[in-house]
Amino acid sequence: MKLEEFQAKKLFREYGIPVPDGIMVTTAEEARSAAEKIECPVVVKAQVQAGGRGKAGGVKLVKTPAEAYMAADSILGMDIKSFRVERLLVDPAVSIAGEYYVGITIDRRKKLPVMMASASGGVDIEKVAAETPEKIFFQEINPERGLRSFEAKQLAFQLFTDKRKALATASVMMKLWDCFHGIDASLVEINPLAKLEDGSIIALDAKIVLDDNAMFKHPVMEEMRLPTPSEQKELDARSHGLSYVQLDGDIGCMVNGAGLAMATMDVIKHLGGTPANFLDIGGSSSPEKVIHAMELLVSDSNVKAVFINVFGGITRCDDVASGLVAALREIQTDIPLVVRMTGTNEEEGIRILSDFGITALKDMTEGAREAIRLAGEGGCS
Template sequence: MRLHEYQAKGLFADAGIPTPDSRLATSVDEVVDAGRDMGYPVAVKAQVHVGGRGKAGGIEIATDEDELREAAESIIGMDLKGYHVDRVLVESAVDFTNELYLGVTLDRGEGEPVVMVSSEGGVDIEEVAAETPEAIAREGVDPAYGLHPFQARKAVYEAGVPGDVARAVSSVLETLYDLWENNDASEAEINPLMVTSEGDVVAADAVMNVDDDALFRHPDLAEMEEESYTDDLERKAGEYGFDYVRLSGNVGIIGNGAGLVMTTLDLVDYYGGEPANFLDIGGGAKAERVANALDMVFSDPNVDSVVFNIFGGITRGDEVARGINDALAQFDEIPKPVVVRLAGTNAEEGMEILNTELVQVERTLEEAVQRAVANAEEGNL
């Protein structure tokens, strides 16, 4: 479960991490009222699960009421990388002199948690990792003992954080790790952690993703789950029990396994297309489950074509094919072209069973993806 910024900041503030004064708003009038109460300048920040909100127009700074109203009218209701903005965070602007990055995640290669610190905050950490990896200090953590204070100080020192704020930054890093561990999070980030001219540090952004399978241990977080959905598609995915991430492209992707879906995403990109989603329907591909997946993908107005990448393991290919046929037969009209690739147990039998009046069938994944990309290009003409 991915928390919104305002939800994560609430957790951070309760744990003692400094955050700006802020208020959630769902209307222009609420935004203006918040600005009057907090004073100017303030930031208006779209609450959607996408990166690069500022570059996409989802974050604006206002220095007076006229600018604030204009910013609110521009952001509330906008489409931001495929997400409808229905709420914003109004936040006191921070007068800063430096921006840092702090993060905690799981290093799957090493099989342990890792904390990260960079003096190049305020930009996508992926860009920093690709262009200047030496700017990110990393420190592995033994989960049996947690993050020791000396490890936090070491990471902060190696990142080149100025000495006058190093102690405060180390303290925030320790608290961030505790939040990550205690809430069964997969990621926790602050980008940027702003340093003010007075030498204070303030978390100007907050990210926390929580393991869905651990929510039963965190009823307080489970209550946030419904609010964490950004749109109806994510809400549907939660109801159907799918692993789903909405993206900004127009090629809908459905697979039965995270690895298969990720491979398909990569190939869509490789062949010049843009993925519209990550959708893993999990084990089994019975008619109802396939129909639910198609309902989700067809409901996305950005989707111009769909590709199924299905591997028959325990579930046989012929069963999968019947499920796809039955699911598509439930639609009066197939709204988008659907390409299917089957592999694995009884794949040949499944390919023969598939109704080619309803789907386009390809024998290799590469051919299926190329055809889906071509279908999407035709849909855009």
């Protein structure tokens, strides 16, 4: 789960990381009064879960409350990388003397959290990593012991020779680890961590991605979720035990298992079709789940054919077949359906479907080809 900047800054503040005293607003009028309260100049920043806001025109420096109103008015409703801007953060403007980068993520190869720091902050850090990797410094963190003071200092002195700034930065690094660990994040990032003209160190931007697996430990974080409409659909799906991601093709896919779901989408693409979605119905397959899955698929108006691909393991083919028959009795749809079914209890599953007038195929490629053919026919009529 990704947080927006204002949420991440709130958490940073709780962990003692210095951040500007900004105000989150949702209207231009609120932006004006925020600017009055904070004292101009201020920065008006679009709150979206995507990078590149500045380039997209979603960040504006303004000198008066009236300008803040105008800026907010132009940014609200803007589309940034397909995220619609609904919230703004009004932050006091500061005099920046230098921009740095500090972040923590899990290094899959080392299976450990790693802190990254660079004096080349304020820009796309992946670009820095690709072009000038020597400018990024790393510190592995033993998650049981946590980041230790000497490790933070080792990193901080790579960024600053001045003792006061290095120690202030080391302190931010220690607090950033406390935050990462305390909220079970998969990523925390300060870019830029700014050195101001008065010599102080402050986090001017904040990025946090939480580990969805750890949400059970932090129920209060769930309330921070601000889903976009497409994410709302994914969340609703998840509440029914379905893993769903909408794409822009015309063949709806329903598959058990994430890997097989991706393979199914790939084979559709390989044969010249376009998948409308990723949908993993998971291990168990109650009829309710299959009904919800079918509802999801037919609610996408782009879908011209549905391909159901089930390899029975824990999932039993007869369970899926029963669910599907129940779903089709409940949902009236003209969208053509192709079912591929094999594995545990396949004979029973195929019999249930054929009693209902559906012929199940046993081969995935054959099923994908048939779904593409049917989707094409739908397009011509």
